[in-house]
Amino acid sequence: MPGGGNKSLQLKADLALLGVTFIWGITFVVVQNALDSIGPYYFLGVRFLLAFLFLGAIYYRQLLKLDRTTLQAGLIIGMFLFGGYAFQTVGLQYTTAANxxxxxxxxxxxxxxFSTFFTxxxxxxxxxxxxxxxxxxxAFLSLGQGLRINRGDLLVFFCAICFALHIIMVGRYARHLNPPLLATIQIGAVSLAAFAMGLSMETWPGQFTRPVWIALLLTAIPATSLAFLIQNSVQRFTSATHTAIIFTMEPVFAALGAYLLxxxxxxxxxxxxxxxxxxxxxxxxxxGEPAQTEIQRTRRAEAGGH
Structure with missing residues (x-):
């Protein structure tokens, strides 16, 4: 029964992507708890270093064949990715996980x-x-008395801008380059940039507390490296429409995690x-076809997870 087999594969793919989206959603409150004990830049540096080492161990043979074009593209795109995570992580210190x-x-x-500027x-x-x-x-979510926007919400809005530009940039480069290799370089670039900012602005924590370890273990491997591997493995078995609906559940899971945790x-x-x-x-x-096309292409190419 080919039809039944296809439906079964699609169901498993949808459930796997839903699991990834759930992990992305609950990382907001987990990271917020960790920031009581570690600076946001050092946290990002360690998180993405662990993710880079994990993916590097898997794709080390491809890394040995790294060419200059892929390296340059990964570093450039990685700066947009760093901007997204930096604004988001710093913003979490001043706003709620749900917001x-x-x-x-x-x-x-x-x-x-933003695509209108390119197309x-x-x-x-x-x-x-x-x-x-x-x-x-x-406006409903963020504006307070006197129509003043919360500082943390504003920082996270800048994060959304960076992620949108990252999506566009990956869409322009990924079709010509090796996606797993490009993603690995991006992750390494984020780690380097975060450590550089941490060295200039933060103090290295004397010890990693339990919330920090929990956040690192959840974000570095499941929410970044494994999310990337799962997406590349199962997304071909489901439709773009299913994937789009599933990905919009991330903020819903963020709000649910914020409430429960x-x-x-x-x-x-x-x-x-x-x-x-x-x-x-x-x-x-x-x-919105332009948005959907770019996002689907990027979700296959980037390292996954907010």
Whole structure:
């Protein structure tokens, strides 16, 4: 029964991707807890060093054949990836894990906006609608008394901008270069940049506390290295539409993790903002072809996980 076999493979692929998305979502609150004991840059440096060593052990034969073009591309794209994680991790010190999860998801709707500068084509109707919905949601979620935006939310918004630009840049390079090798170089670049920032701005912690170890073990291997390997293994067995829907669950899992692990409760206004952002993401991913195409290409090429 070929049809039944295909459905079975698709179900397993969807469940695997849902598991990856769940891990991405709960990392927000886990990382937030770790930042009480370690600076954000040193945390990122160690996290991505562990991920780089893990992937390096798997792809070491390809790394031995690394060419200059791939190295340069990986370092350039890695700076956008570093910007995304740096703004996100620092922002988590000043906002909630739930807010960070939903605002990070705005990268989905920012892709077609920034793509217009490269393609010189205006976003489609659905992509534009996604931008409007998500922007309105961001205002509901982040603006406080006197229409002042929370500092942490603003930093995480910059994170979303960096991730959107990263998606676009990977889409431009990955089709011509070796995706696993490109991803490994990006991860190494993030680690180097983070350690450089940590050396200039932070103090190395005397010891790694239990929350730090938990966050590192969860983010370095499952949320980065294994997520990348799982995506590359199973995403070919499911559709782009299924994948898009599954990926929009990341901020939902972030809010759920924040509630269960940290007791965060969204107000009615914040919940309205979250729903608007989620609606904008779904509209952009499912109907906005430019965003969906770039994101699907990138999810196969990058190291996965926010």
């Amino acid at each position: 960070a999860g939903f605002i990070t998801g705005l990268s989905v709707v920012l892709v077609p906006v 010189r084509q205006l976003p489609g109707v659905f992509a534009a609608g996604g931008v409007i919905l998500s922007t309105t949601g961001l 940290a007791g965060e409760i969204l107000t009615a206004r914040q919940l309205t903002g979250c729903l608007l952002i989620l609606g904008g993401m779904l509209l952009a991913e499912l109907k």
